[in-house]
Amino acid sequence: MLAPPSPAPPSAGAPGAPVRPRRARRPLVRTALVAVAALLAALGLAAPAHAAPGLALSPSSGPAGSATTVTGSGLTPRSAVTVTAAGSVLIRMRTDGVGGFRTTVTLPAAATGAVEVAAETPPL
Numbered sequence: 664m665l666a667p668p669s670p671a672p673p674s675a676g677a678p679g680a681p682v683r684p685r686r687a688r689r690p691l692v693r694t695a696l697v698a699v700a701a702l703l704a705a706l707g708l709a710a711p712a713h714a715a716p717g718l719a720l721s722p723s724s725g726p727a728g729s730a731t732t733v734t735g736s737g738l739t740p741r742s743a744v745t746v747t748a749a750g751s752v753l754i755r756m757r758t759d760g761v762g763g764f765r766t767t768v769t770l771p772a773a774a775t776g777a778v779e780v781a782a783e784t785p786p787l
Contacts, residue, residue, distance in 0.1 A: 714762075718782050728772035735782045738762040742784045749774045758784070 714737035721732045733746055740762045746753045753768040770778055 718780070720780060725770070727770060727774045727778075730767055730769050731780075732765065732767045733780060733782065734763070734765045736761075736763040738764070738782070738784050744782050744784050746780070746782050748780045749778045 716737040717735065719734045721734070722729075723731075725731065735744065735746075735758070738744060738758045740758060740760050742758050742762075743755065744758055744764055745755050746766065746768060748768070749771050751771050753770075754766055756764060756766060758764045764782075770780075
């Protein structure tokens with residue numbers, strides 16, 4: 664004897680059809696990754712963004728022996744930096760956690776004409 668045919672399963676959306684929850688699109692994972700990245704950045708452990716090194720002077724001109732503020736950016740974080748003018752070392756210091764520094768220096772009194780101000784870090 665043959666068994667009676669089993670009823671066909673109801674189609675999706677039909678009355679009496681089982682409701683299946685939709686699968687989440689992983690917002691928890693995305694949120695966790697963002698939270699970890701923010702924590703690493705706050706602790707100074709995130710990979711630095713490699714901005715082009717920059718150097719600014721304020722004021723950018725003046726007589727020999729005058730003071731100027733030197734601001735540097737885009738260098739290696741927490742690295743040694745040497746600021747020079749006309750071949751003379753003006754100051755040795757360290758960059759901050761994002762690769763920047765700011766200091767006021769006095770330009771050499773014996774300098775004549777245009778004076779090159781440079782900031783150098785040791786090679787990696």
